Amino acid sequence: MRKQKGFSLIELLIVVAIILIIAAIAIPNLLRARIAANESSAVSSIRTINTAEVSYQTSNPAIGYATAMSSLGPGAGVFVCPAAVTPLAACLIDGVLSNNGNPVGNGKSGYNFNATGKVGAAGAANVLYQAGSAPLSYNQTGVRRFCSAEDGVIHADPNGGASVAVDVATGSCAAAPYAVLN
Numbered sequence: 001m002r003k004q005k006g007f008s009l010i011e012l013l014i015v016v017a018i019i020l021i022i023a024a025i026a027i028p029n030l031l032r033a034r035i036a037a038n039e040s041s042a043v044s045s046i047r048t049i050n051t052a053e054v055s056y057q058t059s060n061p062a063i064g065y066a067t068a069m070s071s072l073g074p075g076a077g078v079f080v081c082p083a084a085v086t087p088l089a090a091c092l093i094d095g096v097l098s099n100n101g102n103p104v105g106n107g108k109s110g111y112n113f114n115a116t117g118k119v120g121a122a123g124a125a126n127v128l129y130q131a132g133s134a135p136l137s138y139n140q141t142g143v144r145r146f147c148s149a150e151d152g153v154i155h156a157d158p159n160g161g162a163s164v165a166v167d168v169a170t171g172s173c174a175a176a177p178y179a180v181l182n
Contacts, residue, residue, distance in 0.1 A: 031140075034110075035139075035140075035141070035142055035143060037109075038109050038110035038111060038135070038141050038142045039143075039144055039146075041108070041109035041111070042109065042111040042113075042133045042142065042146050043146055043154060045097055045108060045109070045111070045113060045133065046131055046133055046146050046147070046148050046154055047148075047154065048093055048097065049069070049072065049093065049097070049113065049115050049131040049148070050131065050148050050152050050154075051092075052066075052090075052092035052093045053065050053066060053072070053129050053131070053150070054152075055090075055092050056071070056090050056092060057125075057126075059090065060087050060090075061125065062125060063125055063126065064117060064119075064124075064125030064126030064127055065118075065126040065127070065128065065129035065150070066087075066090070066129070067116060067117045067126060068115075068116065068117075069093075069098050069113065069114055069115040069116070070098050070099060071087060071088050071089070071098075072090055072092045072093045072098050072115070073089070073090070073091065073092070073093045073094060073095050073097065073098020073099060074089050074091055074095045074098065075089035076088075076099065077099060078095060078099070079094075079095030079096065079099065080095060096108050097113060100112060100113050107136045110135060110136050110137070111133045111135055111136060111141065111142055112133065112134055112135075112136055112164070112166050113131070113132070113133045114131070114132055114133075115129060115130065115131035115132070115168065116129060116130060116168045117129045118130070118170050127150075128149070128150055129149065129150055130147060130148070130149045130167075130168045130169070130170060130172070130173055131147060131148050131168070132145065132147040132148075132168045132173070133145060133146045133147070133166060134159075134163060134164050134166045134167070135159075135164055136164065137164065138164055139162070143158075143159055144158060144159050145157040145163065145166075145167060146181070147167055147168075147172070147173035147178060148173060149171075149173045149174065153180055154180075154181045155173050155174070155178035155179060155180055155181060156178065156179060156180075156181045157178050157179075158177065158179075159177075160177070
C-alpha cells in the first residue's frame with residue numbers, strides 16, 4: 001500500500017469555503033467601521049472649523065467670520081502656511097482641510113467640507129457663518145451629513161436622500177432634517 005502525501009481536493013475546497021465564509025462576515029463589518037471612522041473625523045473637522053471661525057472673527061473684527069474656508073487655512077490652493085498671516089491666509093486650520101475641494105473631489109477622510117461667512121447687514125462684518133460636510137461617496141465613505149453654525153452646535157442629517165452636496169445655506173443647519181448630534 002502506497003502512502004500519499006498532501007491534501008485531497010475535498011480538503012482544499014473545504015478550507016477555501018471556510019475562508020470565503022469568514023470574508024463574507026468580516027468585510028461588511030470592516031466597511032461599517034471605516035464609515036464610522038470617517039464620520040467621526042468629519043465631526044472633528046467641523047469642530048476644528050468652528051474654533052477657527054471664532055479665532056478668525058476675534059482676530060479680524062472688521063471682517064467678522066471668514067467668507068471662504070480657504071481663508072482659514074494657508075490660502076486658496078496653498079497647503080503650507082506663508083511667512084506672514086493675512087485675512088486671506090490666517091493659517092488657523094491645515095491646508096488639506098481648508099482646500100479639501102481643490103482639486104475637486106479629494107476631500108479629507110472621505111468627506112468634503114465647506115464654510116462660508118454671511119453678512120448680517122449691508123456693509124457690516126460677517127456675523128453669521130455655516131460649516132458643513134458631506135460624504136464623497138454615499139454608503140462608501142459615509143452616510144450622514146454634518147453642519148454647524150455660529151452657535152457651535154453640531155447637527156447631523158441622517159441623509160435619507162443619499163446626498164453628497166455640502167449644505168452651507170444660512171439657517172439650514174438648525175432646520176429639518178438636521179438634528180443636534182448627541
